[in-house]
Amino acid sequence: MQIGMMGLGRMGANMVRRLMKDGHECVVYDINAGAVADLVKEGAVGGASLEEFVGKLSKPRSVWLMLPAAITGRIVDQVAALMEQGDIIIDGGNSNYRDAVDQAAKLAVRGISYVDVGTSGGIWGFDRGYCLMIGGPDDAVKHLDPVFATLAPGADTTSPALAEGTASLGYLHCGPSGAGHFVKMVHNGIEYGVMAAYAEGINILKSANAGKRPRSADAETSPLSEPQYYQFDIDLPAVTEVWRHGSVIGSWLLDLTAGALKDDPTLKNFGGRVSDSGEGRWTLKAAIDTGVPAPVLSSALFDRFASQGESEFADKLLSAMRFAFGGHKEKSK
């Protein structure tokens, strides 16, 4: 079927390629004309402006947006202004699900359907397929089924289906508008927690030789009472590799971690400033609103904030208090 794709970055361009490979007709647009040209060479129909892009779509039009969350709302308004009753806007980016709830209500008045699609799979999606979590009206979601079926991984011969329906093919209609991004939001919240669990554990392994290191014996340094138990030099690439084979914690994130450590065991190409793109934050806010404890997910999120330097003033306060009550002077960093 025909689909319009706007936003031809890392994710969007590869989704177009996967769709075209399976025979779909893709009309594409991006403010970066070069990105459009690249895909036109590969068989897509390109638009030189938003108007031309929308104009090249047959009715009912389906426009899929893959944009940064910070600008999606504005672009939805621009696209919607060019659309008519029966048309469909799909937001496949990492937008807040609340925007989908609000946009859907607003557009429903004009007979335009709003479909929010949480899309997981990253840069590997072109090969592996994308896991799609979909929210929106039944008829619009049904209309787009061929697109979803192509983008999703499809039947998995190595991992048997555990449920009926499309879930085992890698896409799922989760509920009304907003439900897709809600499920994707929680997916990413979980992702933060899982990632942090590996990172903390591996960091402990790295310190398994702490007993070999010299340690000051001043009052500002906690003594390591039993250094004989911290004499191990652990081979992190080998350990993460062995865990991939038969252990309880095998996962795709572990596969990637083992691969990263194999390529660069000291991770010298990274500085340790960890970005977060919103879903972890929104997951926590949902937990707070609904009164659900999420200590692991919040710890993971707050570690990222700290990695961005945001605990500095709090830490200065702690040092100031320690100096005030005990005359403790800070050791240099």
Add this chain to the structure above:
Amino acid sequence: MQIGMMGLGRMGANMVRRLMKDGHECVVYDINAGAVADLVKEGAVGGASLEEFVGKLSKPRSVWLMLPAAITGRIVDQVAALMEQGDIIIDGGNSNYRDAVDQAAKLAVRGISYVDVGTSGGIWGFDRGYCLMIGGPDDAVKHLDPVFATLAPGADTTSPALAEGTASLGYLHCGPSGAGHFVKMVHNGIEYGVMAAYAEGINILKSANAGKRPRSADAETSPLSEPQYYQFDIDLPAVTEVWRHGSVIGSWLLDLTAGALKDDPTLKNFGGRVSDSGEGRWTLKAAIDTGVPAPVLSSALFDRFASQGESEFADKLLSAMRFAFGGHKEKSK
């Protein structure tokens, strides 16, 4: 090769079966004579007492223990008393790695090797193979290589090797005595964190319909200001299934979670008291000793403690303080 196995519970018995299937000769012992008899029927050589069990082994003897951590130390002493220079004791249970460090030093004096093997794979290990994290002297570990090779999953055709050596076959010599249990300990610490990340996220999904529920408007209840954003009835079995196909958080634990939710979507067969068997605790103590932050792993551990009822007195204190400063009366549970 010949191997002695003591402790024929869930894990031990299946390891014997996997070893015999691959042609190894297994001499077995358990205080439960029935467990011995069952394996004798399947081809094992049985011992009626610890002495007889050890007596049936050819030198150099190898005795593998699969016992609860609480009794392993005592049994090691009993077994060691019957052994001689050149013999090997293997602890495959969930013992504290510190015991391995201490035992190895003690037994080395008598020329007995102590090999600690962290064993992951649970009740699925018979089919999938066990992931083995091994600590101990080089010669003893090398001597036992055929046993490790059989117990481990072996070459994996669906997941390419990322490292040289045996790691990609599912077993790894991690270092001197203690290193195996240290790595397994951290493995389980990570496991707690990963499990909790899924559990918290799925719990949030379950509350996605909080806006539909009635809510008191008294001063002891925090208002839900925007109920319109919590109107989703999420199908948990379907969502956990779709995440298995192409998403970033795919894992074996997710496979098991999706399976459990498919069989029993409300988990009515569980009460929510979560045991912990020690490794999570020891992981945290190692983090504390070495000064490594582990907020996610500790949150996961403390949630288990709380599920065992151990936050009750602290919570009563909070209610007592609230009553003391604000006259707040507790709502009933």
Add this chain to the structure above:
Amino acid sequence: MQIGMMGLGRMGANMVRRLMKDGHECVVYDINAGAVADLVKEGAVGGASLEEFVGKLSKPRSVWLMLPAAITGRIVDQVAALMEQGDIIIDGGNSNYRDAVDQAAKLAVRGISYVDVGTSGGIWGFDRGYCLMIGGPDDAVKHLDPVFATLAPGADTTSPALAEGTASLGYLHCGPSGAGHFVKMVHNGIEYGVMAAYAEGINILKSANAGKRPRSADAETSPLSEPQYYQFDIDLPAVTEVWRHGSVIGSWLLDLTAGALKDDPTLKNFGGRVSDSGEGRWTLKAAIDTGVPAPVLSSALFDRFASQGESEFADKLLSAMRFAFGGHKEKSK
């Protein structure tokens, strides 16, 4: 000066008493006519309806609301409908500061000032005075200064002033509308953290005799390896009392805790379900919005959620996973 007070619960009634004792004229209203009658007997002017209440106030009118957060917004609208340019509405309850920002903008159009006053001191405020954190337009806040001065504790002879201005008297104009409730929100967020720090520590003291208790030795129970270090029966009322005298952790909350433990060392009158009234939640959301790590404050909040039973499904999931990979059966609660 004259002030109208609406909402004569625990806090509101005592504030009226403190104001009247210092010579202010109080006009009072509550939907509970008995609460009005009680204060009329003590010298207040009562209103039988909202209209009569507002009608009895001289211009410019000042109406102070002490209401549950869940209904404050609605009542502000009703009161505002009866007011005119130059009048002032004060919200002294535990409302979300965002409501103050929004209400202030809305009412400013009609020339009505909105002042938000975070009020701390609980049921002790009548005697000790209330700590007031104030947001709103300069002129309105200045106009109300006599009321703030009376409600606040005033000069403290035992604790020297550290800053210029009214802060040392116990009230502070923190900024424009919303700033008062923002500061009070964070105050309560901190309160949750401080309370939890005491509660967790005292809970650990209570378990200092764990080595004396019998302990199962099954695979589902983590062994206590060194029971000789947990043989202390700590006298909790005495310890919390001694900490009040010269220690670094002396505080008013500790005073209250020591008092509560003296009266009821086992806290048998409490069940351990800890309510939260919103500010802790909003504090966390502000931390999340602004990217500030708040692991301690969030842990304190999530413990309250857990005390309300909200971790149950997550814990069932953990037990279900443990059963799935290891055949672990739950111990009974």
Add this chain to the structure above:
Amino acid sequence: MQIGMMGLGRMGANMVRRLMKDGHECVVYDINAGAVADLVKEGAVGGASLEEFVGKLSKPRSVWLMLPAAITGRIVDQVAALMEQGDIIIDGGNSNYRDAVDQAAKLAVRGISYVDVGTSGGIWGFDRGYCLMIGGPDDAVKHLDPVFATLAPGADTTSPALAEGTASLGYLHCGPSGAGHFVKMVHNGIEYGVMAAYAEGINILKSANAGKRPRSADAETSPLSEPQYYQFDIDLPAVTEVWRHGSVIGSWLLDLTAGALKDDPTLKNFGGRVSDSGEGRWTLKAAIDTGVPAPVLSSALFDRFASQGESEFADKLLSAMRFAFGGHKEKSK
């Protein structure tokens, strides 16, 4: 009475002064001869060597040690070698309570009493008195009562006693050897939590103007959706001051915090590397051993570890995973 004091640093020297002021005879020793000379000028009896120091004490001798935890054990052995039946060694430092349990058992054989005294009050103790948490045999503790009575704050006219006995005077016999340091350990664990609660909250206040700051709109930056709610420039010295007067979170640590912020509102003299001296670590290990949840105390401890740079490798791992699955490049720090 006569008392020997060894270790004349910040704490020890001032304790000697407080004791002499109240008429006690102090014999003092330190490896730093200048520290001895200073106190001799003020009336103390000095020892030039450990032997001379012990030799100048009348029997039964009482030697109080105020030393860094890392060296206390070694010094106790040296002192004990010079002592006889009936003598008393007091450890007033921040030692692990386990050492007290072990030392007491060892010395009891020789009839020497071991008294562990947790000492809180910091550099302010000379004026305010020290809060003393005492463990040890009844007779030795009774013998030392005059010393404890002098060091402790004594009767407090502004804060009424809540319990019988010496607790209201600021010292308490908490139980057998080890109990004093156990209670002090938990005291410090709580202290970490309380400090962190203030620090996190004040850090949030500092970010209350986040809506005024420019923010990137790229896919690596989470958008701040409602900047209108983050427009407050909070005066931190004034807010911490107002909280000291009548609020629920008033405390001595808040007094110190307000003082520190008054002197240096941006805390430019601190870098944010927060030391920890052991008790917070041991508190957590006790919580872990006894199965008591301590999410707040552990979050506070782990923040300190992170402030020491120990989360760096974990954060690099997170960035490496993000790059591996999503091609996300780190923003510079």
